[in-house]
């Protein structure tokens with residue numbers, strides 16, 4: 001039988017760290033390989049989190065590198081690519097960093113082996129994360145009641161699979177509740193989308209729908225097709241942000257310090273700021289207030305980020321870090337941030353659909369490969 005590898009990527013963020021803890025506690029029998037892809041530009045707290053995790057897990061987190069050359073010619077992985085290959089800073093339009101520092105080493109590490117990749121997207125998030133286009137890599141989301149990726153659900157619940165389920169249930173004498181069976185055999189239509197159907201089936205019986213999908217997968221080339229059982233079929237958890245912080249604290253691994261809120265005052269108004277995610281200290285996905293946090297809380301790193309800006313290449317589209325760090329600009333950013341936070345808290349009190357839709361979580365922006 002083909003051996004399926006179980007992998008879990010540690011980005012340095014809270015969610016992937018909590019997922020590693022959760023999997024070890026809840027599914028100790030799964031032989032999971034933990035890996036991290038280091039850019040060389042993370043905050044110290046991230047490296048501290050990874051070493052605490054290694055102690056908790058009792059095994060090494062495999063460090064994937066960008067090149068065969070261990071030393072990257074004396075450069076950090078990010079600098080190696082910047083100096084010797086690209087010569088311009090990455091940006092939201094040209095994200096060579098994620099592609100080369102995260103995705104390429106991961107896919108090389110996997111090779112052609114069938115792989116289950118566990119991803120820490122939470123139950124309160126509205127994103128899918130990194131889905132490999134390589135057919136030998138299958139993503140599973142243990143923090144959500146819906147553990148499957150979109151591509152799996154689309155295929156497993158398509159109208160053309162209904163005869164398969166009919167035969168499976170009859171041949172194996174599977175007993176299901178009548179409302180579950182009714183929903184299962186209701187075809188997908190404009191009114192009854194794949195998502196609606198999946199949510200409804202999960203609500204009626206998470207284990208039943210998971211078991212049926214697992215059987216369906218055996219007729220495909222997905223990695224799970226070669227497994228005789230899968231421990232997560234009975235997983236009904238739905239973990240949200242507070243659960244993640246709880247898991248980190250209770251395990252003793254701890255929450256990275258950059259999540260700690262730091263108080264500030266501007267023109268008589270009080271507020272708090274922090275960094276909202278892991279990733280490179282100069283990441284272009286960070287919000288203006290996070291740049292101000294870096295400037296005030298880690299001035300050495302801010303200076304290093306500044307030193308990268310030259311020849312018209314800046315981390316932010318409309319201003320350089322020299323401009324951003326001017327006292328009047330810092331004050332403006334803080335004021336704008338306080339206004340935004342106030343509007344956000346008002347929206348939370350509102351039941352209007354538009355307000356709910358606008359109240360996105362900052363975690364959901366940007367690069368899932370770097371920040372989970």
Ligand code: SF4
Pocket residue numbers: 039090095097098101278279280282283284285367370
């Ligand atoms: S954290 Fe930001 S800068 Fe670093 S690799 Fe990811 S997207 Fe690029």
